[in-house]
Each structure stands twice: as C-alpha cells, then as structure tokens.
Amino acid sequence: MISLLTRDMRLAVRAGGGFGLGLAFFLIVVVLVPFGVGPQSGLLARIAPGILWLGALLACLLSLDRIFALDWEDGSLDLLATSPVPLEGLVSMKALAHWLTTGLPLVLVTPVLGVLLNLPAAGYGPLVLSLLLGTPALSVIGTFGAALTVGIKRGGLLLSLLVLPLYVPTLIFGAEVARRGAEGLAYTAPLAMLAGITCGAIALLPFASAAVLRINLR
Amino acid sequence: MELTVSDLAVARGGVPVLEGVSFVVASKEALILRGPNGIGKTTLLRTVAGLQPALAGDVSMPSEAMAYAGHADGIKSVLSLRENLEFWASVFGTDRVGAALDAFDLHALAARPAGALSAGQKRRLGLARMVVTGRPVWVMDEPTVSLDVDAVTMFADAVRAHLAGGGLALIATHIDLGLSEARALDVGPFRAKAPMLDDFDGAFL
Numbered sequence: 001m002i003s004l005l006t007r008d009m010r011l012a013v014r015a016g017g018g019f020g021l022g023l024a025f026f027l028i029v030v031v032l033v034p035f036g037v038g039p040q041s042g043l044l045a046r047i048a049p050g051i052l053w054l055g056a057l058l059a060c061l062l063s064l065d066r067i068f069a070l071d072w073e074d075g076s077l078d079l080l081a082t083s084p085v086p087l088e089g090l091v092s093m094k095a096l097a098h099w100l101t102t103g104l105p106l107v108l109v110t111p112v113l114g115v116l117l118n119l120p121a122a123g124y125g126p127l128v129l130s131l132l133l134g135t136p137a138l139s140v141i142g143t144f145g146a147a148l149t150v151g152i153k154r155g156g157l158l159l160s161l162l163v164l165p166l167y168v169p170t171l172i173f174g175a176e177v178a179r180r181g182a183e184g185l186a187y188t189a190p191l192a193m194l195a196g197i198t199c200g201a202i203a204l205l206p207f208a209s210a211a212v213l214r215i216n217l218r
Numbered sequence: 219m220e221l222t223v224s225d226l227a228v229a230r231g232g233v234p235v236l237e238g239v240s241f242v243v244a245s246k247e248a249l250i251l252r253g254p255n256g257i258g259k260t261t262l263l264r265t266v267a268g269l270q271p272a273l274a275g276d277v278s279m280p281s282e283a284m285a286y287a288g289h290a291d292g293i294k295s296v297l298s299l300r301e302n303l304e305f306w307a308s309v310f311g312t313d314r315v316g317a318a319l320d321a322f323d324l325h326a327l328a329a330r331p332a333g334a335l336s337a338g339q340k341r342r343l344g345l346a347r348m349v350v351t352g353r354p355v356w357v358m359d360e361p362t363v364s365l366d367v368d369a370v371t372m373f374a375d376a377v378r379a380h381l382a383g384g385g386l387a388l389i390a391t392h393i394d395l396g397l398s399e400a401r402a403l404d405v406g407p408f409r410a411k412a413p414m415l416d417d418f419d420g421a422f423l
Contacts (some may be wrong), residue, residue, distance in 0.1 A: 003308035014296040075290025079347075082267050082286040083309050216357070218270040 001089050004080075008097035011070075018066050022059035022102045023109065029055040030113040041118045048117035049178030050126055055113075056106045056131055057171055059139040061163065063102050065156040067094050067146040068213070078151070081217055089211035092143040095136075095143040095206070103135030119182060126181020130194060134174035140205050142167045147209040150216045169197055219245040219280065219354055221386055222406065224265060225344025226275035230261045234410035237385070239401055245354075248377060248387040248400035257405055259390035261288070264297050266388065269358050275301060285310075287358045291344030299324060299343055302332050303350050310351045318349035320374045333418035337364040345373055349380075356380060356387040362395060370396055 012019040033043060033051050050213035071077040080090055110131055111124055120125065145163035149155035173194040220242060225378055235258030243249045251259050259281065265272050267286040293302055303315045316381035322342040327335065332343060341364050356377070362370050375397040377387055408409050 003305055007297075010301075011294060011296060071292075073290075074294070075288055076292035078264075078269060078288050078290070078296070079286065079292040079306075080309070082284065083306075083310065083351075084282060085309055088400050108253055151322060 001085060004085065004090065004093040005100075008094065009100060012083070012097065012101040018031065019101050020105075021106050022063050025062050026055045026059040026106055026111065029058065030116055038185045039093055041215055042206045044118045045120055046116050047183050048114060048119040049123060050175050051117060052110055052119070052127060053131070053134075053171060053178055054116060055173040056110065056135065057138060059106055060102055060135065060142060061160055061167075062140040063098070064146050064147070064163065065159050067098055067143055068150040069146070069155070072150050077213075078217065081213075085211055086194065088206045091143055091147060091209040091213065092206045093145075095140045095209075098143060098215050099136050099139035103131075103139050107135060116215050120184075123178060123182030123183050126187050126191075127178040130177035130181075130191065132173045133191070133198055134170050137170045137194075138167060140172070140198075142203045144209045144212070147213045147216065150213065155194045159217075170194065173197065219283070219384060219386065220264075220319075220363065221355055221388060222277070224278075226262070226265065226277065227273040228258060228261045228265045228270075229273050229410075230258060234314050235261055236405060237274070237407045237410040238249055239242050239275070239405065243386045243388055245386055246381045247343055248381060248397055249390060250391040250395065250400050250402045251398065251405055252386065252392060252402055253274050254392075254407040259405060259408065262405065263357050263359050263388065263390055269415075276387045279355055283353055283356055284355040285348055285353040287344060287348055287356070287361060287383045289359055291347070293332045293335075293340055293343055295331065297332055298333050299335065300328040302343060303346060306347050307350050312350060312352040312354070314352050316349050319347035321349050322346045322372050323380070337365055338369060341365055342372070343393075349376060354385040356385065357390045358387065360391055360393075361389060362391060362393050 030052065032042065032065060039042060044217060067079060107128060110128055114124055114127060145159050149159045152158060165182055173190045175195060176190040177187045222242050224240050226239040227234060235287060239262060241249060243270060253259055264270050266277050267284060303318055305316050319328060322345060324342060324346055327339060332340065333344065345361055362373055365373065377397060380387060
C-alpha cells in the first residue's frame with residue numbers, strides 16, 4: 001500500500017503528472033479576484049475567506065479525473081484489482097496521494113494568497129485550520145466521484161456535476177469557520193461539523209468507492 | 219494446486235457469449251484457449267481472474283494464487299523499466315525483479331523510461347511483470363502480440379520455467395506460442411445459444 005502511495009506521488013510530480021495544476025489554478029483565481037472586484041480593501045477583506053475556500057475547492061475539482069483515468073487507460077487498474085492490495089486500500093491510497101499532491105499544497109500557499117485578498121490578521125489561523133480539516137474530505141469525496149466515472153471517456157463534466165453537490169456541506173462549514181475567524185467570532189461549532197464531515201467521509205466513502213470501482217471494471 | 223472451471227457461463231455487455239465451459243488445469247500444466255475473434259476468450263479470462271462475475275458455474279483455485287495479464291500492460295511511461303517492475307514487486311511482496319529482467323533479457327533497458335520503449339519491449343516488460351508476481355497461476359490474454367520470434371522463445375522458456383516450478387498457466391491466443399507440449403482447448407463449441415438475457419428494461423418497452 002505504501003508503494004502505491006509513493007508510486008502515485010512520483011507519477012504526480014514527474015512530467016505530465018498534473019502536480020501544480022490545482023495550485024496554479026488557485027493562484028490565478030486569487031490573483032484575478034481583486035482585479036474583478038475593484039480596489040476596495042474593505043470589501044475584499046469581507047469576501048476573502050469565501051473566495052479562498054471556493055478557489056481551493058475548484059482547484060481540487062480540477063485534478064479529480066486524473067485519479068483513476070490514467071490507471072484505467074493503461075490497464076494498471078485491472079492489474080491492481082487482481083493484486084493482493086484490497087480495492088478499499090487502493091482507493092484510500094489514491095485519495096491520500098491526491099490530498100498530498102493537491103490539497104496539502106493548497107493549504108500551505110493559502111496564507112500567502114490571503115495577503116493578496118487583504119484577509120484580516122485574525123483570520124489566518126482559522127482559515128488554514130479549516131482548509132487542513134476540510135480538504136481531505138474533498139479528496140475522499142472526489143475519489144468516489146472519480147471511481148463512479150472511471151471508464152467514461154472525457155468524464156470530467158459528469159464527474160464535476162456528481163461531485164459538486166457532495167462538496168456543498170464541506171464548503172458551507174469550511175467557509176463559515178474562515179469567515180467567523182476573520183470577524184473574530186467563535187468558530188468551534190462549524191469547525192466541529194467540518195471535522196465530522198471529514199471523518200465520516202474518510203470512514204465510509206472508501207467502501208463505496210471500492211464497490212463502484214468493482215462494478216465499473218466489469 | 220489446481221485451477222478448476224466447471225460449467226462456467228460468461229457474458230459480455232449483457233449478452234451471454236460462452237456457456238458450459240469446463241476444464242481443469244493441474245500443476246505443471248498449461249492450457250491454451252483458442253477460438254475466433256469475439257468468441258469470448260478475453261471475457262472468459264476476466265471471469266476466471268475475478269474481474270467480472272460469472273453468469274453461472276464456478277471457478278475454483280487457491281486464493282491469492284492468481285496473476286492476470288490483459289491486453290494492456292499497465293506500464294507507467296514516466297517511470298523507468300526497473301521502477302515499473304519494482305512497483306509490482308512491492309505490491310506483490312516479492313523480490314524477483316532480477317529474475318524477471320533475466321527471463322526477458324531486459325537488463326540493458328532497465329534504466330530507460332518505459333515510455334521510450336518499443337511496442338515489443340513494452341510487451342516484454344508486461345510479461346516480465348508476471349515473473350515478478352511470483353504467483354503460481356498465470357492467466358494471460360494474447361501474451362505474444364507484437365513480440366518477435368526471439369521474444370516468443372523467451373516467453374515460451376519463461377512459461378516452461380514457471381511450469382517446472384510447480385505453476386500453471388491459462389493462456390488465450392490464436393498465435394503459435396512455441397509451447398508444443400501444452401494442451402489446447404477450442405472454445406468455439408461452447409458458444410452461448412441464448413441470444414439475450416432477460417433484461418429488466420424489456421418490461422417497460
């Protein structure tokens with residue numbers, strides 16, 4: 001299982017792997033928003049938590065269809081399905097690799113991009129904390145969507161439509177934590193909800209992903 | 219060690235293609251499945267490999283004993299040949315990369331990125347993966363496509379070595395493999411007679 005993780009990480013980082021795609025998209029969104037909104041620092045500060053969360057979510061979405069599509073095309077998925085690694089373990093490792101190559105870098109650059117959006121100083125901690133807790137859920141839910149659409153050529157559109165509604169709760173509570181933090185309010189309740197969503201997704205969705213993968217491999 | 223297939227019926231895309239397939243492959247034995255295109259050789263192998271459910275019948279073999287090689291080799295083009303094999307070695311928990319490189323004469327290519335290999339070399343890498351798995355039951359689909367004469371001999375030798383080590387092999391092909399001692403089974407007579415499954419949607423039409 002560890003070798004699966006290291007292989008996926010290595011493939012993501014090497015040429016054509018798609019590492020940095022989400023990061024570049026996130027950067028572009030956040031850099032362009034101030035131009036679109038105009039030079040009103042008060043307004044920017046107010047929308048910054050929401051924009052950063054939305055940017056991170058869309059950046060995550062961008063790389064989802066690569067999770068299984070490449071392994072499907074070159075036949076590795078069939079071979080992995082007949083290997084000693086259980087499919088539940090495979091999808092968990094895929095989700096973890098996706099988070100490490102997409103979610104975690106997004107979390108790490110967010111404080112820098114927060115400056116561009118004039119995020120209030122009090123908001124940095126809660127924002128990073130909420131992204132750190134929320135992005136694993138995005139990867140796990142996204143892996144489920146990718147498993148559902150594996151084998152469909154150019155399934156990216158269908159994948160986005162399937163996954164977006166599932167992302168809504170994470171976005172609501174994640175952005176709420178960031179907003180309350182930025183306004184100096186207590187944010188324990190939405191943070192607990194966010195953590196609950198993430199834990200639930202990590203605990204349950206690998207089984208669902210493995211089940212739909214089994215059906216899609218037929 | 220024995221692979222027993224009894225009264226197996228398989229379907230592709232909801233249409234039954236083969237039924238009543240029965241055979242036994244014992245240890246140290248290879249069985250070659252023959253038949254025209256579209257008869258269902260690949261479907262049969264995927265069912266034996268557990269990638270799709272059977273319509274009827276049973277496949278029995280010891281658990282965790284099977285290694286499958288399909289039409290696609292599952293090669294990652296940005297990894298080197300050796301890295302590809304090492305990945306599968308760690309997935310299957312073996313250390314047979316050296317033996318696999320020997321068997322298919324891949325030492326000179328080991329450091330090359332797999333994307334830079336020719337079709338035949340990729341195929342040899344895909345077959346070397348079977349050696350790496352160290353599993354006793356080999357289920358292979360058209361293993362010698364795009365191989366030259368020398369490589370087919372290498373493959374035949376690798377299969378013989380595998381059989382001599384107590385393994386068994388089930389191979390679908392319509393090309394001569396150079397495995398004259400292997401039994402052949404023509405799956406043509408098992409063609410399914412029922413044209414369609416009782417499809418659920420039919421009730422609404």
